[in-house]
Amino acid sequence: MQVLNLDTVKQQLTMPMAIEAIEDLLKVQHENPSWVKTPERLVIPTYQDSESHQTGSHLSMPSVVFDGAEEYAVVKLVTICPDNPARNKPTTVATIAVSDTATGETLAFMDGIYVTQVRTAALSGVATKYMANPDSKTVAVVGTGGMAYEQLSAVLTVCPSITEVTLWNRTTDKAHDFKEVFERDYSQWNVTLTVCDTIEEAVKDADIINLATRATEGLFEVDQIKANAHVNAVGAYQPNMKEVSDSVIESSAYVVIDDLEGGKHEAGDLIQADDNSGCDWQWDQLSGQLMDLVSGDLKVETADGSKGITLFKSVGAASFDAAVALKIAQAAKQDQIGQAVEL
Template identity: 40%
Template sequence: MQYITQHEIQSVYSMDDCIGDLKEGFRLYLENKTHAPVRTVLHHSHSEANTLFMPSYIEGLEYETVKVVSIFPNNPEAGIRTLQSVILLTETENGHHLATIEASGLTVMRTGAGAGVATEYLAKKNARKLSILGCGAQSRGQLQAVLAVRPIERVFLWNRTKEKAFTFKEEIQQSGWQGEVIVCETANKAASEADVLCLSSKSQEALFDVDALQPGAHINAIGSYRPDLKEFGADTLEQLDQLWVDTLEGTQHEAGELIQAANQGAWSWDKVNGELAELVTGDKPGRLNDKEMTLYKSVGVAYMDTITAARVYEKVTKNPANKHK
């Protein structure tokens, strides 16, 4: 069984690759060829940490995976990454375990790629300003994905701990991207600039007021993944023209913003326009005009891991540099 490192993934697999592979995964999902039960979440009593267990199988592709991802928010204080993940990839002809894949970076990439697909179908075509609220690990994938699908010229950052925003700013500038990066004093200020607004925090309170947003803004909300978390409020839900989710089943179990608003009678599930896969296949239309406010809510689904892990494995094993392994 092969072990695939983050370095090997980066050498053969790009954000463009990942966005394309997720589109294929969405199509297979609508063909009922993906099998991904709602993940198991273990809560650790001594902290706000969680460990997630995510199995999935894709027919036709004939791969299955189990991903284990640990999210320990206090780790940076000890110099350890918040998000740590590993994927076991198995082929389903004979059940051979093919590879163990270092998946922290791949998780960030595929979460970002999902938001990139949503941005492609839901954001204004001429979107040039991106704002990111929450500058942790997932913000990197959000940035890369939106840059891949829209001509972004300015990036606005906000984080409760301002130093993290400045660290991310420096990282972006050192990456070679030529646009302007601005750290904002408040979340509302960053939100007010956005053509595309990415939420990548683990907040329990809404990060911004809907009145701060420009007409036509698109929101990718990917940070909250538990019923007790919330990155946007009922005021945003009231103003939305379109609301899309990665999967309805997953969000009904885990999307805190939607669960809380529904339980309070402030919103109802019949207001969801559909699942992202329906935009990819053309079964439903996306943005209709430049004035609509749109939102994509994602809590993550395991078949995204299966298709990306399978493609990474295929690329790594076909890479001449890995023939000796």
């Protein structure tokens, strides 16, 4: 078994690699649904809101994937710790184990923090590739926590025409920190980053809007964004959370989710819109899943400026982690990457 720490995973995993792994997985799911088995994740709330601890959660996310030749089991264990930024630790902490189902051999055990960040971002990258105007020039980043770096990198990977990035965070200092770190660590992207004092300023001219927050109500209304903007929403991962307003959801020409089964339990934005009798959007109006875009069953005419607003909602699924982690594990076994450990 190869053990890979965070630094080793970062050395091996690139955004194009993750985007390709996700697209390949979605094609397999479309053509051979039985090859990918992903039971509903187990979510256990941790702590209760108090002066010393914010409410978090622990997740167990198993998946079994057959690639046409071999079958693998991948399990990710995640703990979401909202108090961690104050400790200079990431909010989302994770580990991943990859094993061969034929022999039970564990191929790799790896840090899952970066895998989680990159696979979440890669989902938005895939959605942006199929749903946003390919000539997009401006991206708004709303919420500049740990997930936001790779989210922006993914969008820049699939939309190389982007030149302007606007930033907003509830705590302005963190937006300035994001700007400094992104300019230093992601210098391959020739973009201008501007910190905005208000959300309205950040999103008003954006062709693409990335949301990654723990908000509990919509962050902006439909009349505050461009009529053909594309929105990637990866926060609001619990039913009581919401970052996309009902006015944006019901005005979207296309609403796509990465995983419908998980979304109906966890996608707070869409759950609350469906529950709101004053909102015109319901689950039966969902345009489709990310798999439908990749397979071609759902087409968005992105080059047409009149396509309307498009919305991608991501809740994640163990199969996406599996696709990315499996690529790393196979390379680690072949090239003896990381530390070899005998169990």
